[in-house]
Amino acid sequence: MKLLALRRLLRILRVIIRHQLDDLLFSLPLPFWARLLRHALPWRWLPRRQPTLSRGARLRLSLQELGPIFIKFGQILSTRRDLLPADIADELAHLQDRVPPFDPAKALALIESQLGAKVEQVFARFDGQPLASASVAQVHAAQLKSGEEVVVKVIRPGLKPIIEQDIAWLFMIARLAEKASADARRLRPIEVVSDYEKTIYDELDLLREAANASQLRRNFEGSPLLYVPQVYWDLCRPKVLVMERIYGVQVTDLVTLADQRTDMKLLAERGVEIFFTQVFRDSFFHADMHPGNIFVSTRTPWNPQYIAIDCGIVGSLTPEDQDYLARNVMAFFKRDYRKVAQLHIDSGWVPKDTKVNEFEAAIRTVCEPIFDKPLKDISFGQVLMRLFQTAQRFNMEVQPQLVLLQKTLLNIEGLGRQLYPDLDLWSTALPFLERWMRERHSPKTVLQNLQSQVEQVPHLANMTRDLLERYSQPHSHNQAAPALKTEDRGVLRLLGAGLLVGAAVLLSGSPDWVNLSTWPAWLMGVAGLYLVVRR
Known part of the structure; x- marks a missing residue:
């Protein structure tokens, strides 16, 4: 070695x-x-x-x-x-x-080793000449005994x-x-x-890629926007992936797309919609959307559908990051730079001791010239990149999930404008973001959140009982009761939040809040508030 x-x-x-x-x-x-x-x-x-x-x-x-x-x-x-x-x-x-592809004989030997059977026993046909070859794997065409056309992806040996x-x-x-x-x-x-x-x-674990592809396929099941090939799990191994073979036009083949009379404007706008759907609805986005991984279906060119392959790299955002990101973008396009600065601080992307005024001035200096251009000429990806670069001067810690998101957005935006140069990404994104923000704060969503909080109450009650038993143990007169630990304070605050939620649910179901019969709910709310605000 x-x-x-x-x-x-x-x-x-x-x-x-x-x-x-x-x-x-x-x-x-x-x-x-x-x-x-x-x-x-x-x-x-x-x-x-x-x-x-x-x-x-x-x-x-x-x-x-x-x-x-x-x-x-x-x-x-x-x-x-x-x-x-x-x-x-x-x-x-x-x-x-x-x-350059590696020796097909080595690929065949590795596939047989992983599957534990001869290729002839598994496939009705197996093409030795690879369809494509990448840096860590290559792909061969094959046909299952049941007749389905598939591709077999195999990791490079050694x-x-x-x-x-x-x-x-x-x-x-x-x-x-x-x-x-x-x-x-x-x-x-x-x-x-x-x-x-x-x-x-x-990327060396093809089972991970298979799981990502299955999740993405499930998220867009029946959608006219995106099609993800089916994974044949019975034939998947850590170094071998078998999935449905797709037939489509590579998204950068503009001549073929034009010849089949593809609606290029709709195709470009759907690319943007797919991105925002993955990021904000699903919080699960394909993060390797370069042109080699994107195809366009030939079935309905007037109603074009994307096809995505190679799901080895995916990204996700926490609900907090989703919310802060959406509010950042909307505040930016309203030129509310102070809100942009405050959101960066509130989210923890920059240190809490950052001076809002200085940060706001830096953001204004970098971003204000952008608005000299028409909205359709403003690069959404460049906006994010400028914001992150400015924030780095104020010791913003690198956020891997945001870097992946920015990279994917730059890819999607560049591709969209290649398909349709007059693409106004903002007019496509703004309605989606506004709708998502409304749904996020709708009564139905709030009620669902309350329900999930209420479901935690029994667990919190058990934790609190254990905590109280521990602190109720007798101590000598010279020994004070132990101080609450940080995690214990957190448990009590969570209990308090659960009590507040429970009180809100009980009171929302009562036709008259100011009534003697509602005193248990009010008592629960007061107790919850005390536990939340106490030091």
């Missing part, structure tokens, strides 16, 4: 030297010892040509040369526009999600040892960069590598 790791390091160094990536590092403001190190590197003693390519292009070519793991790293890195300079992010976005070595070296490079440069620390390279490590290991 050590020999393999050393060979891998030598290859990485060879690529770095060939593309002069060390110049990128030494162009940063480095400490004295790091600048001295530059003169100790043997390859820098030789004459060096002036690079003809940009720094972003050299980085992209290096990642391509280092193979699938580094290609995938570059793809994920390209989504972190909140951390990268624009020129590098633009170049990394050009990395294609196609790499990836895990390479990933472990590459991740280890990436962490080492990230740690060195953080120690050497303040600019590098601002880019948080260790955090970026950590995100990549989690993502790449998740």
Whole structure:
């Protein structure tokens, strides 16, 4: 293993030297010892040509040369526009999600090993030539014995040892960069590598992707907006995924879409609607919506339907993040910058001690010029990116779920405007957000929330009983009763909230609130209020 790791390091160094990536590092403001190190590197003693390519292009070519793991790293890195300079992010976005396929015989052997049976026993037909090949897997067409056309996705063999070595070296490079440069620390390279490590290991488990696809399919069952292929769970394994084969037009094939007379305006608007439905209705969104994963059904071009594949990366938001995000966007388009600033503080995205006035002024300075453009020309994704970049100056902690959301929105918005250049994303999004906010605060939703709170009362009662028994134990006259712990205070506050909810439910069912018969509800409410506000 050590020999393999050393060979891998030598290859990485060879690529770095060939593309002069060390110049990128030494162009940063480095400490004295790091600048001295530059003169100790043997390859820098030789004459060096002036690079003809940009720094972003050299980085992209290096990642391509280092193979699938580094290609995938570059793809994920390209989504972190909140951390990268624009020129590098633009170049990394050009990395294609196609790499040379591996030996079909190895794919066949791995499939048979995972399924525990010969391919001929499982499939009526299996195509050895792959349909597509990506950085961590490739796809073969097949037909089940029952006649259904399917695709078989199989993980590249021998990836895990390479990933472990590459991740280890990436962490080492990230740690060195953080120690050497303040600019590098601002880019948080260790955090970026950590995100990549989690993502790449998740993508190696095809059962996780199958579960994501099943959930997304269930969310849009019968919808005219989006179709997600069926997963054949009996044939799915950690390294093999079998799902329905889809037939559609790749969403970037504008010529074919035009030839079949697709309603491009409706197609673009439906892409936006799908995004907001996933984010706000379901809190479960496909977070890898690049054009290679999106197709358009050929069945009803006048009523176009999207088809989504490759659900390896998904995102979700908490109800609090959903609410804060919707209110942020609506406040921004009303130019209520103070509310935007206050929402960032209330949500915990920036520190509580942030001065609202200073934060409001910074947001106004960055965002006000945007409104010189017509609404249809305002990039929704760029708005979010500007807001997050401004917030970072006030020590906003990176929110992974918001980064995924921003990346997905940028993809959807760019794709929508490619399909229909006059797409007014805001006029499509605003009615959805307003409707969602109304439904979120409707009496029906409030009642459902009350019901869920009431269901917690028995559990809270048991916790409170245990708590009271613990604190009712006798203590010596010299020993005071123990002070309430933070978690114990939390239990009492939750009990108080439950009592308040119960009182509200009882009083809402009474025709006359001011009545002697309602005294138990009022007593419950007073007790609940005391437990909530007590120190």
